[in-house]
Amino acid sequence: MTSITLRRPDDLHLHLRDGESMRAVLPFTAARFARAVIMPNLRPPVTTTAHALAYRQRILDALPPQPTFEPLMTLYLTDGTDAAEVDRAKASGCIVGVKLYPAGATTHSDAGVTEMARVDGVLARMEERDLVLQVHGEVTDAEVDVFDREARFIDEVLAPLAARFPRLRIVFEHITTRAAVEFVLDARPGIAATVTPQHLLMNRNALFTGGIRPHHYCLPVLKSQSDREALLRAIASGDPRFFLGTDSAPHARSAKETPCGCAGIFSAHGAIELYAEAFESAGALARLEAFASEHGADFYRLPRNSGRITLIRTPWEVPRSYPFGSEDLVPLRAGEQIGWRLAETQ
Ligand code: NCD
Numbered sequence: 001m002t003s004i005t006l007r008r009p010d011d012l013h014l015h016l017r018d019g020e021s022m023r024a025v026l027p028f029t030a031a032r033f034a035r036a037v038i039m040p041n042l043r044p045p046v047t048t049t050a051h052a053l054a055y056r057q058r059i060l061d062a063l064p065p066q067p068t069f070e071p072l073m074t075l076y077l078t079d080g081t082d083a084a085e086v087d088r089a090k091a092s093g094c095i096v097g098v099k100l101y102p103a104g105a106t107t108h109s110d111a112g113v114t115e116m117a118r119v120d121g122v123l124a125r126m127e128e129r130d131l132v133l134q135v136h137g138e139v140t141d142a143e144v145d146v147f148d149r150e151a152r153f154i155d156e157v158l159a160p161l162a163a164r165f166p167r168l169r170i171v172f173e174h175i176t177t178r179a180a181v182e183f184v185l186d187a188r189p190g191i192a193a194t195v196t197p198q199h200l201l202m203n204r205n206a207l208f209t210g211g212i213r214p215h216h217y218c219l220p221v222l223k224s225q226s227d228r229e230a231l232l233r234a235i236a237s238g239d240p241r242f243f244l245g246t247d248s249a250p251h252a253r254s255a256k257e258t259p260c261g262c263a264g265i266f267s268a269h270g271a272i273e274l275y276a277e278a279f280e281s282a283g284a285l286a287r288l289e290a291f292a293s294e295h296g297a298d299f300y301r302l303p304r305n306s307g308r309i310t311l312i313r314t315p316w317e318v319p320r321s322y323p324f325g326s327e328d329l330v331p332l333r334a335g336e337q338i339g340w341r342l343a344e345t346q
């Protein structure tokens with residue numbers, strides 16, 4: 001197959017940042033995806049409906065005129081979030097979920113939740129109003145091995161949470177392990193997961209190939225080959241509980257190439273193309289469209305997009321860097337090839 005046409009996809013997990021940085025990265029996503037769920041981990045975090053609507057407007061103002069693109073907003077859950085905020089979010093019609101960052105789990109998560117019991121009232125209201133909870137699923141205990149933090153989170157936090165709020169719809173974001181795949185497959189209805197391109201295409205060796213590779217560092221960190229194979233089997237199965245969320249997370253080169261580098265991989269410049277590679281490697285290219293353009297929309301109860309994109313199997317070389325405000329950033333596959341190219345968006 002040398003070309004593939006898909007219904008326009010949605011990115012259900014995206015970091016856009018703000019200001020000049022946002023303007024630098026937004027066109028990559030808008031060229032490919034019709035909608036994206038915009039993560040709220042700005043500084044200060046997007047904790048209220050008013051903040052989210054103002055951020056949404058800044059994104060709309062920064063968009064190129066074509067093709068159309070709709071930002072779907074989410075609120076940053078804190079210990080202090082008021083249940084009434086859930087009502088306002090739902091009433092806005094622009095906010096699809098609330099994001100749980102365990103405090104300290106990842107980039108800009110220090111305002112996150114310190115103890116689940118503190119947000120029970122908010123979760124109960126979300127369940128009632130049917131707002132989706134998006135979960136960064138890692139425990140933060142420094143004693144727990146960094147490669148075990150997702151699996152521990154399932155047992156200690158996610159499984160009990162899903163049981164305590166049986167009608168709350170939950171997206172387990174950027175899953176990385178076989179344990180997470182199995183949790184989703186065995187879970188009650190209303191539980192789904194996003195899968196990133198990096199966790200499908202790389203295992204943890206990619207952090208150390210020929211030396212330390214800060215641009216391959218993200219959270220949750222890359223896992224073992226057997227975990228990666230479990231993710232590939234999950235997406236190749238066509239199960240609707242797995243869908244596209246890039247977790248594209250731009251950081252300036254200077255914040256990555258430093259003694260204590262930030263977590264986050266930028267993939268928006270070639271996101272759908274990278275997923276095409278992953279599906280092709282799993283012998284499941286025919287399942288890409290449902291994963292990218294149907295499962296996420298259906299889970300969020302949004303209409304499927306009507307436009308189309310076409311990808312052709314023509315390798316192209318990724319630039320070594322892209323401008324990023326006053327700095328630059330190093331994209332995934334910098335200076336290397338991606339096997340598929342975006343040919344057209346309608
Ligand atoms: C994200 C970021 O940079 O905002 N980083 C990452 O490694 N994925 C935060 C997150 O989603 O964990």
Ligand code: ZN
Nearest residue numbers: 015039247249
């Ligand atoms: Zn993220």
